[in-house]
């Protein structure tokens with residue numbers, strides 16, 4: 250089922266809507282947000298200079314740093330008494346990034362979620378357990394109201410207390426799980442340790458996973474453990490939260506709701522707009538936000554866009570799985586390293602499980618890189634020779650892909666830390 254007509258418009262119908270909404274958004278921020286007005290004036294652009302989608306290029310970028318500098322409400326475009334909800338994204342240091350919603354923004358958010366959950370195959374016959382932490386994080390509340398709007402029963406268990414989650418899942422006959430992919434893996438392990446086989450003892454048939462990246466190998470592992478279809482969705486608090494894009498059952502990229510979010514791909518170093526199909530940083534202009542409209546917001550997420558219509562009947566552009574962030578590049582011994590490169594290598598080896606850690610330290614002014622990875626608990630390695638061969642093969646692959654010689658530490662299953670929310674994989678201790 251396609252939730253909304255806007256998901257299957259022809260390109261020219263869609264662009265007509267986008268241009269009108271773009272003009273409104275630009276006028277809205279120019280009038281109501283000093284930060285954007287100043288930026289536009291510095292570039293000598295006035296709202297009436299934006300007449301076509303191509304004129305987007307004339308507009309300034311905005312970043313998370315801009316939200317931080319204007320903490321807490323400096324980029325809001327409506328009076329504070331029109332804001333009915335605040336969320337914030339967790340910064341590891343310093344102040345969080347605060348985002349606000351008017352009632353219309355909240356209603357639109359539910360519309361966006363209703364779209365992504367129906368495209369993944371959720372129906373009114375389902376019961377959905379939301380295992381995102383309820384709180385300032387946008388994940389839980391965003392999914393919650395959108396699922397209800399779609400008429401689907403919500404079980405707001407929040408994250409943690411995994412044994413109880415599993416008990417309720419069994420007793421209530423939950424059919425859909427909402428969580429981060431890493432928590433789904435962790436829950437699967439706990440289930441097995443309690444003698445529950447999620448595949449046969451539970452009724453979960455679909456996963457709506459997001460909030461962090463995951464490889465195809467992780468998807469396969471989740472599907473195998475749970476006997477479910479594991480779908481992925483994408484979003485970020487600054488733009489609304491979850492609901493920016495989601496996979497349909499064809500699992501062929503995430504459909505962006507383009508009547509709400511106007512995407513561009515840029516070269517993260519130069520800011521140059523790249524042609525369709527090229528990989529770069531995703532930049533989004535919100536087209537329908539009242540409280541916190543953002544112009545050319547730099548997500549820092551690296552992806553590619555595909556404009557060919559999907560066989561599901563939707564015509565909206567699809568974004569490829571995020572392959573990293575332009576700001577998560579690590580420099581080790583002068584070599585650029587993206588954590589997803591490590592995940593890519595490790596996921597090629599069946600003998601390894603999906604949990605790993607990248608640890609970087611400095612000893613005597615020199616960087617050292619260690620990769621810890623768990624063995625796959627479903628496979629046993631019979632001899633020391635076999636283990637050594639595996640180690641040599643992984644080291645070789647890492648050397649070829651990373652251009653670095655990390656220390657490799659293959660550890661026993663279930664020894665690395667597990668997460669109930671977004672997983673932490675990188676420990677830069679320098």
Ligand code: DLL
Nearest residue numbers: 338388459460461462482483484485486490491571
């Ligand atoms: O994580 C919003 C969300 C919640 C999306 C639940 C989907 C489900 P933030 O906490 O602001 O918002 O973090 C946003 O998380 O820029 C990406 O780097 C990352 N991220 C979110 N979804 C995905 C995904 C929420 N499917 C940041 N794949 C984003 C890869 C993702 N990264």
